[in-house]
Amino acid sequence: MSHRVNIMLDNEVWQAMQALPRGERSRLVNRAIKAYLLQQRRQKAAEAMDALRESTRPLSGSTEQWVREDRESHWKD
Secondary structure (H helix, E strand, C coil): CCCCCCCCCCHHHHHHHHCCCHHHHHHHHHHHHHHHHHHHHHHHHHHHHHHHHHHCCCCCCCHHHHHHHHHHHHCCC
């Protein structure tokens, strides 16, 4: 479903968009907004991971050791 919206553009942006065919204008704006929103979600996720990283203590051992211990716990007779 599509929605019609009214937006204000700077003169410089409007002049550049005049060179595009009408259908391309909508696609360009849609792609730009979609890319911006994706970047914002990724930025928020990165900030949340950074906050989580700062609030937890480091674990001892190595990844290899953890995998071996996990495998051994599942394969004991």
